[in-house]
Amino acid sequence: MSIEARWPLLAFVAVFCANAWAVQNCELNGGSVSRDNGSTTAGKSGLMRCTDDSGQVRRLDQTLRDGKAVGPVLMVLADGERREYSVNERGNRDGVARTFDARGTLRKEENLEDGSAVGVQKAFAEAGHLQALHFAAGRRTVLTIGYLADGSLTELRCAAVTLVPQDREPCGHTGRASDVTLYREAGKPAGTVSYLQGQMQRQSVLDREGRLVRNEELKDGRRIKRVFYPSGQVRSETDFIERDPNSAEGREGVSREWAESGQLTQETAWADGYEQRIQQWYLNGRQKARQRVRREGRLQERTTESFWDSGLPAAVNIERNGRLQGWQKYFSEAGVLVREDEHGERGVLLRRRHYGALGVFEREERFLEDGSRI
Incomplete structure (x- = not known):
């Protein structure tokens, strides 16, 4: 429920x-x-x-x-x-x-079946007008329409099929896309939304000062969502293929994040519902990290290349199922190799190699199960 x-x-x-x-x-x-x-x-x-x-x-x-x-x-x-x-x-x-x-x-009218809400549920304001209309099916609310006293809408979430006479126009069940303005209060728009046959086509959300907070659009089979800073600069964006909610196929597309200065700080590529590639940047524009993710059955291998803000390499790490595995490399700010660590099963540290300022091998340590060195 x-x-x-x-x-x-x-x-x-x-x-x-x-x-x-x-x-x-x-x-x-x-x-x-x-x-x-x-x-x-x-x-x-x-x-x-x-x-x-x-x-x-x-x-x-x-x-x-x-x-x-x-x-x-x-x-x-x-x-x-x-x-x-x-x-x-x-x-x-x-x-x-x-x-x-x-x-x-009358403030509330519910339709119940053995304790669970089914069908139309209504809430009324103190003044008596309809304030919210919900439709419940399968133990969840599948339709919501919120109203002001003058009949303007405050909220709209639609179902794939028409369920009540009130949803036909705003939910786009008449054969053409709707264009609805939502209000926070009388005369104060909270944003706009458009539906076609119950599927959201686009949406914009405004703050109390009328500034764009986020928007969403369905374009060429892809759903694109953006969030904005108060300045109007894009803060984040997701661009994914629109999937049927009942489909077994996972998320596929790209998500991005920006600093308020406009500098791209992170980009993640998704396929089959999983992260495939992640890139991060410093505010000065140089690469901060680069990750590649490989999956084979239940095995997940993640290779991460990290960089100093100068652009020189800082580390190369390999993880299997969330634990360091194999040889890990660490570099000085000058980009010179200073250390290598070998991790075994369950991420346990086995060996450590030390290198001098010029990257020349100096010594190696071995680690026992209790963490002691030999």
């Missing part, structure tokens, strides 16, 4: 469980009964009404069937909030559930 679908039920359970003990005066079919003593309600049917002027739950009308809570329920809280729903034989909410505020305004 999605978070959106679960939170009303969880909130109800928390309030009910925390306050059920406070409901003390109960009546059923003209006789006094107790919710804490099952023998008083055993085998009985009808409407049990409980009241408590001092508790958070001031009133509880519970339908009983052969002594078991099954059917319509009415709950009134101390602040005047009223909840109406039904409970099935398993004790889960089932059917239409409504919540009203102290003024009697």
Whole structure:
């Protein structure tokens, strides 16, 4: 179940469980009964009404069937909030559930099946207008439309097929792409979004000052997403082939990151859902690191070439499944080899070779299992 679908039920359970003990005066079919003593309600049917002027739950009308809570329920809280729903034989909410505020305004209307949200779910503002419409299927929310009082949209997430009359135009189910402006509040745009047959074609998100925060577009079968600095400079970009969410194929494309100065700082190439090549740069434009990744079954081998900010080599490292393996090379800032380390199974250091200032071999150390040297 999605978070959106679960939170009303969880909130109800928390309030009910925390306050059920406070409901003390109960009546059923003209006789006094107790919710804490099952023998008083055993085998009985009808409407049990409980009241408590001092508790958070001031009133509880519970339908009983052969002594078991099954059917319509009415709950009134101390602040005047009223909840109406039904409970099935398993004790889960089932059917239409409504919540009203102290003024009697409908604030929430849910469709439930054995405790899970299904179909249309609605939330209403204090003023009474529809504030959010959700559609739940398969234990997740597949459609969301948010509204302001004037009918303008604040949020839009679409499904691949039309689910309610309200989604046809904004979700592009009429045969042409939509063009929707989303608002943070009346007169304050939060961005734009376009859908075609429920698939997002493009989107832009603005901050409160109207500056572009991020955008997204589907172009030639590739989904391109960009994030921006407040200055307008691109901060990051992902450019991936658009895959069917149910496809077994993994991520394929390129991701990039920039400093606010405009200098490219990292570029990662992806294929088959895995990183294949990573490059990094210093702010002065020189190469910082270069990685190549090779996979064969469960084996992953990563070769990393690191560089000083002068562009000279700093190290060459080889990893297998996240652990150093084989000979590793380390260089001085002048680009001269100063050390070589050999790592064995599980990344354990086995040998170390030292080189002089001119790169001439000087000595070798061997390491035992406890880390001691010989």
